[in-house]
Every structure is written in C-alpha cells, then in structure tokens.
Amino acid sequence: MVTESRSRRAAPLTALYLGFFAAIWFSWPGVNPPLGTVLVVASYLSLLVALIGAIVAFRRSGETASVRDRAASRRYGIIVAIEFAAAGVGAAVLGLTGAGEYISVWVCLVVGAHFFPLVPVLRDRLLYPLGAALCAVAVGGLVAALATDVAADAVVGTGAGFLLFGYAALSLLAARPFGRS
Numbered sequence: 001m002v003t004e005s006r007s008r009r010a011a012p013l014t015a016l017y018l019g020f021f022a023a024i025w026f027s028w029p030g031v032n033p034p035l036g037t038v039l040v041v042a043s044y045l046s047l048l049v050a051l052i053g054a055i056v057a058f059r060r061s062g063e064t065a066s067v068r069d070r071a072a073s074r075r076y077g078i079i080v081a082i083e084f085a086a087a088g089v090g091a092a093v094l095g096l097t098g099a100g101e102y103i104s105v106w107v108c109l110v111v112g113a114h115f116f117p118l119v120p121v122l123r124d125r126l127l128y129p130l131g132a133a134l135c136a137v138a139v140g141g142l143v144a145a146l147a148t149d150v151a152a153d154a155v156v157g158t159g160a161g162f163l164l165f166g167y168a169a170l171s172l173l174a175a176r177p178f179g180r181s
Contacts, residue, residue: 011174020047104152112133
C-alpha cells in the first residue's frame with residue numbers, strides 16, 4: 001500500500017491559503033489596464049483556487065486531520081507569528097521614515113524567507129524554491145524601483161501573486177479535487 005506524503009494530504013489547505021494570499025498580492029499594485037485587468041482576473045482565479053481548496057479540505061477533513069499534530073502546529077504558529085511581526089514592524093518603520101513605497105518589497109522578502117523554516121514543519125521541500133523565488137521578486141522590485149520609473153509594488157505584487165497562485169494551483173492539482181485520492 002502506498003501512503004500519501006504529509007504535503008500531499010495538506011495540498012487542499014495549501015491551495016486555500018496560498019490562493020487567498022495570491023489574491024491579496026494581485027490587489028497590491030495599483031496599475032492601469034491592461035496589466036490591471038490581468039491582475040483582477042488573476043485575483044479572481046486565485047480566489048477560485050482557494051475556494052476549491054477549502055471545499056476539498058472540508059470534504060476530506062478526516063484526511064487533513066492526520067496532517068495536524070501539536071508540535072508541528074506550534075512551530076507553524078511561531079513561524080507565522082514571527083513573519084507577521086517582522087512584516088508589520090518593518091512596514092511601520094518604512095512608512096514612518098517616508099519610504100512607504102518599499103513596504104511591498106519588505107513584506108515580500110519576509111514572506112519568502114518564512115517559507116525556509118516551514119519546510120521541515122510542513123515536510124514540503126518545494127517551499128525552498130518558492131521562498132527563494134519570492135525573495136528574488138522582492139529584490140527585483142527594489143532594483144526596478146531604484147533604477148527605473150517602475151513602482152516596486154507593480155513588480156512585487158505581480159510577481160508574488162503569480163508565484164503563490166502557481167503554487168496554489170499545483171497544490172490543488174496534487175489534491176485531485178475532482179477524483180478519488
């Protein structure tokens with residue numbers, strides 16, 4: 001008998017969370033059409049992936065329950081709390097010092113970095129390249145803002161949104177929402 005990996009069983013929850021956050025990232029840049037239209041459509045698609053992930057997760061609550069254990073949940077909570085605190089404090093400092101245009105860069109860097117300690121907790125090695133790619137998007141947004149007239153938000157919101165959406169969509173496919181698992 002082949003047993004599913006923990007990350008495979010958690011795939012619907014991953015689709016739910018990352019689909020939701022992808023939609024938020026797509027909403028960050030305030031850009032005009034045609035990119036703005038693309039981001040609105042991508043945001044709705046992200047929310048659809050999140051919704052399907054939620055439906056599959058709740059339909060399979062017995063399967064996803066085996067994903068949860070106290071120690072892992074505690075470590076996950078600590079990592080996410082540190083992520084939110086670092087993002088919030090950094091955003092506040094940037095805002096108060098007049099560098100608010102770089103808040104998206106900071107938040108994306110923190111989000112990308114938080115995936116690294118989550119790898120052993122969630123037992124999903126693909127979070128390494130996701131975290132690295134998000135950190136690269138943050139750096140790319142900073143470079144674009146400093147070297148061109150392109151806003152950091154446009155680069156970071158778009159890049160982070162598509163990375164999280166792609167990962168959420170792949171997680172949903174791994175969950176096999178329309179077939180037996």
